[in-house]
Amino acid sequence: MTSKELTTLIAEKTGLTKKQAEALMAATGQTVAEALNDNKTVQLKNFGILETKERAPREVTNPRTGEKTRSQRKRIITFRPNRQLKEQMK
């Protein structure tokens, strides 16, 4: 399901206008992204946790030239579902 479809669905369920729901959806995405960018852990109630982890630079090989370089330090986003959700999905 795309984000748009989800927004429409939520709007129907809550009785919010579509515009409001869209604005809220955009706000949610932005807030979460910004928080993650600040290395914050985002807690989603009844759902789980979104957090960033750091990946250290490693040696990578350019497949075309065979040249070996060091990759950049990288931050990745991980999701940890909470216990309740985990059980529910099993």
Added chain:
Amino acid sequence: MEQDSTKLSWVELKQAVAKKAGVSEKTAGLFLNTLVSETTALLEQGEQVRIAKVGTFKIQTVAQRRSVNVTTGASIVIPGYNKIGFAPDNGVTNLLNDNPAPLTQEDTPMQKLSEQANEILDILTDMGQSPDEDGKKTAKGRQKDGKRTAKEAETGQGEEQEQNQEAEPAAEPVAEPANEPANEPEPRQEEKDAPEEEEQPAQQTGTQQTEPAEEQQRKPFRPWMTIGITMIVFAVLLIFAYIFLQHKIEQWVDTISNRTEHLQTMETEDETGDWSLTDAEDFEASGEADELQQEAAPRVYTRFIKTEKLPAGSRLAWLAYKYYGNKDLWVFIYEANKDRLKSPSRILIGTEVRVPVLDENLKDTANPETRRIIRQLEEEYLQKN
């Protein structure tokens, strides 16, 4: 309420979303709760759910697999299960990795930018260029940034509107002052989130204003550097070449003059017929036992102490020491054996060398005249080779 800098709690998220969307916290709470419940429901149905700007949630099935009980060694089956997979959107990943966000709280991008601007200014002044144009620009830019953040701290909504206007940055400075007075009366509510949000606009304006400065600085900067470096390299090369060639030329001149001298002496000696010591045996045969001549360069050796067959590793100096008690007198041995020895330093093993009987005067190395002869001969023989 206390704000934890390491996490964004549910309540904080609710507040932030409410503020951004311009709705009440209650509505935002309702929305977020529904979002979570709907997502969970959809996931349970086996659908994947995408939340814009965050990522995609999806159920992943882990199949059952065989394994071994470590303690008993018995084969067991680990049952399969479902888990929730999450793939972040490209936008967030890029945001996290493209502009290096503060890893530590002290190192905010704002500070970095102002530091960079300062460094650029320093470089400009160091270069001795007129920093007026570039410098003022960056300085202005910094001042602007500084002012803006100050204002933003005061009035929370100023920056909120700024964010809405992000798409059209040209309109920013004009629109800002107009908005300020209207918003000033209600600063307290938004103050909490101000530090979080002020980074983005600040970053954007900062980069916009420092980049042209850098470009301007580079254009006149490059040719100067290249010219300077090439000049230095040329100078060094010239000095080296001069030193090297000077040495070479001197050597050349020396060898040429030596050769001509040598030739001249050869000619004169041929004329006079004195240069016959090479055939010392002839002298013996003819019975002409001339006395050793001190002053004339070529001496004629007629009597010999011994004829030595040279073993490996022997040197003329060693022979001289053995028979005369002085290493320096090797020159006379060489002189007497010129016909057999091509060079004093390269003697073939097994060469028969005749050690001549030397005049007492020649043996006397304290005699300045003898020393002069020895030195002269040494120079001649050693240079030849």
